[in-house]
Amino acid sequence: MLITFMSVSTVVIFIIAAWLINYMTRFILEKRSREFAVYLLSGMKKGQIASLYMKENLFLGVCALSMGFLFGSWLRQALFYVFYKSIGKNYKVNAEISAGSITKWSAIVEMIGLTFTFYLFYLGLSAFQMKYINRKGRFIYK
Numbered sequence: 020m021l022i023t024f025m026s027v028s029t030v031v032i033f034i035i036a037a038w039l040i041n042y043m044t045r046f047i048l049e050k051r052s053r054e055f056a057v058y059l060l061s062g063m064k065k066g067q068i069a070s071l072y073m074k075e076n077l078f079l080g081v082c083a084l085s086m087g088f089l090f091g092s093w094l095r096q097a098l099f100y101v102f103y104k105s106i107g108k109n110y111k112v113n114a115e116i117s118a119g120s121i122t123k124w125s126a127i128v129e130m131i132g133l134t135f136t137f138y139l140f141y142l143g144l145s146a147f148q149m150k151y152i153n154r155k156g157r158f159i160y161k
Contacts, residue, residue, distance in 0.1 A: 033137075040141040044076075073142065080138045084131070 103110035
């Protein structure tokens with residue numbers, strides 16, 4: 020029962036994250052359309068602008084992932100501390116890497132790899148959906 024619930028919740032989270040990434044990409048492209056038009060007028064090629072946009076998004080994704088990982092690790096330790104105190108037990112904050120925690124670290128590396136794969140897939144999908152210029156010189160997104 021628990022495994023089924025976890026599987027269903029993972030799919031729901033995946034769908035929500037996919038929608039959010041798509042929405043954010045559209046929003047950013049709409050807000051930056053004039054900036055991209057200035058780049059075109061200054062002589063940059065479409066490929067250079069697309070490359071710049073993808074690099075910026077990749078950098079922001081890496082920063083968000085690392086900050087989320089650090090904050091999530093800290094929040095996990097804090098919540099475990101509160102939980103253990105509420106049931107009357109002591110909890111030692113653990114921030115060291117030991118041989119016994121290798122399986123945890125391999126799971127973390129797998130999670131980071133899946134996150135990057137997911138992020139890059141939707142970044143590529145948004146780049147595929149991006150339409151550069153219509154006749155009026157404005158960036159559009161379909």
